[in-house]
Amino acid sequence: MIKPDAPIHPTTERDESAIVGKRKVTARDQSLEGAPYVITTRDIAERLGVSVSTVGRALADDPRISEETKFRVRQAASEMGYVGNRAARMMRGASSNVVALVIPDIRNSFYSTIAHELSKNMEAEGFQLMLSETDDDRMVELRHLRELSANRVAGVIIVPTARPHADSVKLLRTVPHLQLLRRHPSLGSQWFGVDDHEALRQATAHLVTLGHTRIAYLGGPEELPTGAERLRGFRSALREGGLPDDAGYTELGPPSSVEHGRDAVRRLLQGRDAPTALVLGSIQLTLGVLEELSEQGVKVPGELSVVGFGDEPGFSWWGPGLTTIGLPIQEMATGCALWLMRRLKTKPSNDGPYTSVSPGSLILRGSTAPPGGRAPSRSD
Amino acid sequence: MIKPDAPIHPTTERDESAIVGKRKVTARDQSLEGAPYVITTRDIAERLGVSVSTVGRALADDPRISEETKFRVRQAASEMGYVGNRAARMMRGASSNVVALVIPDIRNSFYSTIAHELSKNMEAEGFQLMLSETDDDRMVELRHLRELSANRVAGVIIVPTARPHADSVKLLRTVPHLQLLRRHPSLGSQWFGVDDHEALRQATAHLVTLGHTRIAYLGGPEELPTGAERLRGFRSALREGGLPDDAGYTELGPPSSVEHGRDAVRRLLQGRDAPTALVLGSIQLTLGVLEELSEQGVKVPGELSVVGFGDEPGFSWWGPGLTTIGLPIQEMATGCALWLMRRLKTKPSNDGPYTSVSPGSLILRGSTAPPGGRAPSRSD
DNA sequence: GCAGTTGGTGCTAACGTTAGCACGGAGTAA
DNA sequence: TTACTCCGTGCTAACGTTAGCACCAACTGC
Numbered sequence: 001m002i003k004p005d006a007p008i009h010p011t012t013e014r015d016e017s018a019i020v021g022k023r024k025v026t027a028r029d030q031s032l033e034g035a036p037y038v039i040t041t042r043d044i045a046e047r048l049g050v051s052v053s054t055v056g057r058a059l060a061d062d063p064r065i066s067e068e069t070k071f072r073v074r075q076a077a078s079e080m081g082y083v084g085n086r087a088a089r090m091m092r093g094a095s096s097n098v099v100a101l102v103i104p105d106i107r108n109s110f111y112s113t114i115a116h117e118l119s120k121n122m123e124a125e126g127f128q129l130m131l132s133e134t135d136d137d138r139m140v141e142l143r144h145l146r147e148l149s150a151n152r153v154a155g156v157i158i159v160p161t162a163r164p165h166a167d168s169v170k171l172l173r174t175v176p177h178l179q180l181l182r183r184h185p186s187l188g189s190q191w192f193g194v195d196d197h198e199a200l201r202q203a204t205a206h207l208v209t210l211g212h213t214r215i216a217y218l219g220g221p222e223e224l225p226t227g228a229e230r231l232r233g234f235r236s237a238l239r240e241g242g243l244p245d246d247a248g249y250t251e252l253g254p255p256s257s258v259e260h261g262r263d264a265v266r267r268l269l270q271g272r273d274a275p276t277a278l279v280l281g282s283i284q285l286t287l288g289v290l291e292e293l294s295e296q297g298v299k300v301p302g303e304l305s306v307v308g309f310g311d312e313p314g315f316s317w318w319g320p321g322l323t324t325i326g327l328p329i330q331e332m333a334t335g336c337a338l339w340l341m342r343r344l345k346t347k348p349s350n351d352g353p354y355t356s357v358s359p360g361s362l363i364l365r366g367s368t369a370p371p372g373g374r375a376p377s378r379s380d
Numbered sequence: 381m382i383k384p385d386a387p388i389h390p391t392t393e394r395d396e397s398a399i400v401g402k403r404k405v406t407a408r409d410q411s412l413e414g415a416p417y418v419i420t421t422r423d424i425a426e427r428l429g430v431s432v433s434t435v436g437r438a439l440a441d442d443p444r445i446s447e448e449t450k451f452r453v454r455q456a457a458s459e460m461g462y463v464g465n466r467a468a469r470m471m472r473g474a475s476s477n478v479v480a481l482v483i484p485d486i487r488n489s490f491y492s493t494i495a496h497e498l499s500k501n502m503e504a505e506g507f508q509l510m511l512s513e514t515d516d517d518r519m520v521e522l523r524h525l526r527e528l529s530a531n532r533v534a535g536v537i538i539v540p541t542a543r544p545h546a547d548s549v550k551l552l553r554t555v556p557h558l559q560l561l562r563r564h565p566s567l568g569s570q571w572f573g574v575d576d577h578e579a580l581r582q583a584t585a586h587l588v589t590l591g592h593t594r595i596a597y598l599g600g601p602e603e604l605p606t607g608a609e610r611l612r613g614f615r616s617a618l619r620e621g622g623l624p625d626d627a628g629y630t631e632l633g634p635p636s637s638v639e640h641g642r643d644a645v646r647r648l649l650q651g652r653d654a655p656t657a658l659v660l661g662s663i664q665l666t667l668g669v670l671e672e673l674s675e676q677g678v679k680v681p682g683e684l685s686v687v688g689f690g691d692e693p694g695f696s697w698w699g700p701g702l703t704t705i706g707l708p709i710q711e712m713a714t715g716c717a718l719w720l721m722r723r724l725k726t727k728p729s730n731d732g733p734y735t736s737v738s739p740g741s742l743i744l745r746g747s748t749a750p751p752g753g754r755a756p757s758r759s760d
Numbered sequence: 761g762c763a764g765t766t767g768g769t770g771c772t773a774a775c776g777t778t779a780g781c782a783c784g785g786a787g788t789a790a
Numbered sequence: 791t792t793a794c795t796c797c798g799t800g801c802t803a804a805c806g807t808t809a810g811c812a813c814c815a816a817c818t819g820c
Contacts, residue, residue, distance in 0.1 A: 036552070040806055051770045056808060064768065083529040087467040087476075088806035091775040096467075097527070098510070105496065112492040116485065119513045123520065128527050130478070131511045133499045140503065147477070147508050149463040169729055170461055174418070258693075287693050294697040313638075313667050314694020318675040420776055432798045436778060444798060468776035471805040 017110065032033050037062030039082045048076055059084070091220060100130040100148045102141065102158040103180075105256050109312055110283050110329060111159070114180070117333030118157065120142040125341050127154070136256060138165050145171045155340050160184045161189060162223040176343050178336055182225045189353035191334050196226050199325050199360030201240075203279050203307045206323075206362060207239035211370045212277040212305060215243070216268050216287065219281020220255030227252065253285075260286020276304065276371040283310035290318050291343075301369035311363060320366030328358045419462040425494070428456055439464070470532060479720060480510040480528045482521065482538040483560075485636050489692055490663050490709060494560070497713030498537065505721050507534070516636060525551045535720050540564045542603040556723050558716055562605045569733035571715050576606050579664050579705050579740030580613030581620075583659050583687045586703075586742060588621030591750045592657040592685060595623070596648050598669065599661020599689075601633030607632065609660040629655050633665075641668020649678065656684060656751040663690035670698050681749035691743060700746030708738045 041055040048055070050069065050340055051238045058065045058073035076082075078234045099122060103111040130153060132144035148156060149171050156177040160168075169186045179191045200217075207215050217234045220227035231252070235245050247377045251264040261284065268275060284332040286308040293300060300306055307317055308324035315322040335356055421435040428435070430449065437443045438453035456462075470476055479502060483491040499509045510533060512524035522545040528536060529551050536557040540548075549566045559571045580597075587595050597614045600607035611632070615625050631644040641664065648655060660666045666688040675678060680686055680699045688695055688704035695702040715736055 038806095052806085053771075053808080054769060056806095057769090059807085069768080081554070083526065083551070085471075085532065085555075085806055086530045087470040087532060088775090089808080090467040091465075091471065091777095091806080092808050093775070094808090096531075098531070106486070106492045107489065107496045109487065109489065109492070112486045112489070115511060116487045116513065118772065119486070119511060120515075123513070123523070127529070128531065129511045129526075131481075131495060131499060131509045133496065134507070135500075144508075145402070146463065147506070150466045151476075151508065152465065152467060168809075171463070174461070174463075199520070290697060291693070312694070313671070314692070314698070317670060317698055319697070342429070344710070418776095422776075432776085433801075434799060436776095437799090440778085446798065449798080465776055468805090469778080471776080471807095472778050473805070482775080641785090 026200035030205075037167075038085075039077075039080045040085070041082070044073060044076050044080060044082060047080070048072055048292045057280075068195055095344070096152050096154045097126055098128045098130050098151065099155045099157065099344075100144075100153045102134060102144060102148075102156060104134055104136045104159060104161075105133060106133055108256060108284060110310060110327070113329045114336075117330055118337045121334060125345075127341070127344075134161055136161050136254070138163060138168070141165070142168045142171075149174065154344050156225055157336055157340065158187070160187055162221070175204045176340070178340055179337060180332070184225065189355065190339075191354070192332055192339070192356045193226075193358070194327055194332070195357050196229035197233035197236065197314065197358050198280065199327075199362075200230045200281065202233075202238045202360070202362050202369040204234045204237030205241065205326050206364075207277040207279065207305060207307065207368065208237060208243065210305065210368060212275075213243060213371075214249070214273060214275040215277045215279065216249035216251070216275035217279050217281065218251045218261065218268070220262050220285075221252045224255065227255065227281065234279060234281075255282035256284045258284050258288040258291070260283035262292040263288075265289045265292050266296075269296075269304070277306070277368070278304060279307045280309045283312065286310065286315075286324070287312070288324075290322070294319070300367050302372065305368040305371070307362075307368060316365065318367075323365045323368040324363050326361045326363045328360075332356075332358050415748045418465075419457075419460045420465070421462070424453060424456050424460060425462070429454055469515040475534050475724075476532050477506055478508045478510050478533045479535045479537065479571075479724075480512055480524075480529065480533045482512045482524060482528075482536060482540075482543075484514055484516045484539060486511060486513055488636060488664060490690060490707070493709045494713040494716075496708055498593060498717045501714060501717035502721065505725075507721070507724075514541055516541050516634070518543060518548070521545070522548045522551075527556065534724055537716055537720065538567070540567055542601070556720070558720055560712070560716060564605065569735065571734070572712050572719070572736045573606075573738070574707055574712070575737050575739050576609035577613035577616065578660065579707075579742075580610045580661065582613075582740075582742050583705050584614045584617030585620065586744075587659065587687065587748060588617055588623065590657075590748060591686065592655075593623060593751075594629070594653060594655040595657045595659065596629035596631070596655035597659050597661065598631045598641065598644050598648070598665055601632045604635065607635065607661065612626060612660075614659060625675060635662035636664045638664050638668040638671070641665035642672040643668075645669045645672050646676075649676075649684070657686070657748070658684060659687045660689045663692060666690065666695075666702075666704070667692070670695075670702070674699070680747050682752065685748040685751070687742075687748060696745065698747075703745045703748040704743050706743045708740075712736075712738050721731045724731075 041052050045052045045055045051159060053067060054065065055073050056071045059077060071156045101115055101118060106112050106354050115129065115131065122129060130148065132148065134141040134144065138161045141161050145168050153175065156172065156175055157180055158177060158181045160182050164184055164187065172187055177188065177190065179187055181193050183193060204215060217231065222228045222231060231250065238245055247313055249268055251268060253264060254262045276374055280289060306322065308322045311326045312325050339354065421432050425432045425435045434449060435453050438450045438736065439457060466476065481495055481498060486492055486495060495511065502509060510528065512528065514521040514524065518541045521541050525548050533555065536552065536555055537560055538557060539560045540562050544564055544567065552567055557568065557570065559567055561573050563571045563573060584595060597611065599610050600609060602608045611630065618625055629648055631648060633640045633644060660669060678684055686702065688702045691704050691706045695704055719734065
């Protein structure tokens with residue numbers, strides 16, 4: 001598959017070939033005995049005594065080629081283990097069949113679900129998936145986009161960092177792309193996301209309705225579009241519930257850090273006037289919080305009501321069952337895949353703005369109750 | 381990034397260019413107004429009035445080019461947004477910078493951790509990661525390998541299906557590759573894996589030591605190398621404990637199916653003489669089992685002792701804490717990455733067999749105790 | 761029997777990049 | 791002055807594939 005770096009023999013020397021067994025052996029072959037030698041259309045052509053064009057056309061099932069020739073070519077190609085070289089095809093103007101997914105961290109099951117759905121949908125269309133992790137670092141993001149660009153990927157699905165580098169913006173302008181979850185205005189107006197504001201408004205409203213007044217929020221930084229929206233949703237619910245905006249004990253920080261979740265919840269519970277309820281704004285933070293609460297033996301919902309973010313395996317069996325914000329990950333990922341596949345198959349005319357907002361949904365389990373009290377009879 | 385399929389203008393027409401503003405505009409450009417036009421070394425050369433060779437060499441930092449020219453070329457390249465075309469470079473004999481990871485399912489956190497570690501280690505070396513999911517289907521696996529082969533990936537890390545297709549074997553022969561976890565003899569002797577036999581032997585021995593005699597095993601099919609090894613390990617421990625081999629209530633089935641885990645444990649617990657202990661042989665099966673046991677309200681370890689497989693977030697807070705088989709995923713992934721990077725950077729001479737076996741480790745928590753009894757005082 | 765059509769194939773150029781060779785000018789030694 | 795070296799650059803071919811055009815033989819219709 002990789003080209004062995006053997007001395008290059010000019011074409012003219014190819015004529016000094018000899019028949020050994022069934023296969024023409026050229027000077028190049030002799031110098032590579034045993035080493036994996038990549039078969040080209042020319043090898044097939046030489047063996048069958050036809051031209052490269054004929055081989056190419058036979059493999060492309062061109063109607064001008066006779067059935068008999070096609071058969072012989074296919075036979076030979078199969079025997080010799082011919083695999084077309086997409087790099088060469090791309091040079092003739094064909095586009096690549098690779099779509100890149102640029103995300104912060106594949107270990108976040110949110111993103112791995114997306115990767116899976118994309119991969120599944122794209123495989124059916126003959127596309128391959130390139131995976132690039134940014135770790136929420138704009139320079140890493142830039143480096144990846146440069147590589148993707150050099151590899152001429154056909155499309156990009158990206159969960160952008162907070163403030164993408166100017167060069168990243170430039171690079172993305174040259175390739176069909178789609179923002180996922182987070183939306184940065186400079187990266188265009190094709191976006192698939194969640195109604196973060198509404199999701200957090202509902203989650204918080206649920207706690208307000210239960211009678212909580214000291215409600216904490218732990219989420220990603222305002223710098224991130226998702227972080228800002230979720231915080232806004234949280235505050236909206238407080239306001240609607242007649243609570244002061246700044247009644248919130250808000251802790252913002254790296255959204256992908258389980259550790260930060262543990263630290264933050266420890267801090268929140270230490271002070272006097274500790275909150276009686278907690279809303280979370282990221283999956284990883286939720287994981288950290290759950291671990292910490294388990295270890296500290298905090299009584300949920302007795303001492304603290306908790307609403308998580310996302311619905312991971314384990315959330316349902318955590319303590320009394322975690323009330324949480326469910327996200328339509330699968331639907332979103334499928335939507336992205338279909339949009340991009342259609343976009344890549346049709347002419348780039350339909351490049352207008354596109355926005356798809358999926359709603360979150362509150363999943364009621366046992367981790368929320370009136371402050372200090374028992375869980376009310378549940379309706380679900 | 382993709383080449384717009386506009387009418388192709390022969391080179392000769394390029395001479396009929398005119399200076400518009402600072403940039404030469406050729407016939408090709410005019411036909412593409414607004415559309416993203418990919419910059420080549422030739423565009424830079426024309427703009428600066430030098431040859432393509434000079435541009436190429438300047439960008440490659442060739443010592444023969446004067447510093448002044450290099451500066452001008454780099455300046456122009458940057459301004460015009462030039463991004464080298466790796467497809468063209470590959471045609472000149474360069475290898476690609478893409479390594480493929482072929483796994484059953486990225487949603488399995490085992491594999492997503494591996495993908496993450498690989499990606500991180502490879503990014504530093506300038507490699508990109510291609511992700512291919514097989515869903516444990518050999519035909520899907522084959523289709524992916526064909527595509528990867530056409531794209532001339534530099535290397536492959538694969539968790540093979542039970543019985544890879546003969547063509548898959550052929551394809552893998554032409555590319556440096558590495559088997560991960562599962563090992564199929566036809567795919568060569570480079571392998572990174574876990575000591576499955578020993579891991580399951582220890583886990584089962586732990587239950588035998590506690591006094592259990594009716595121990596069930598739930599794992600992947602014997603067809604898979606890992607499935608076979610784990611089952612062997614389980615049986616070894618039974619034998620060593622003086623229990624008959626077939627004392628095991630063994631349930632084998634699709635290892636990636638959470639649903640199967642739920643169904644299987646339901647069946648195991650229904651019969652008379654239900655087992656008093658259960659050992660698991662896959663992460664996904666463990667997830668299913670934990671969900672089912674939680675829902676049915678089975679008392680652990682009172683009614684049933686459980687040893688899980690892997691250590692997912694959530695395993696520590698499940699019920700009394702899950703005793704489980706911890707796997708050195710990170711170390712293995714890093715090992716794979718380093719091995720492959722070194723393999724790709726050096727000549728293909730060092731292609732000898734290589735095997736790395738990592739040990740699993742039993743993590744003791746609260747889900748195991750003597751049959752019917754309370755957990756003994758824990759030593760950890 | 762001859763012009764015209766059709767079916768099957770070959771030749772050639774082109775894609776973007778790179779490496780080998782050639783070339784011209786400036787500088788240096790005899 | 792002549793011969794030589796060295797520096798910087800240009801020309802050209804090649805990588806594997808595909809598309810346009812040309813070509814030849816066999817057939818068709820008159």
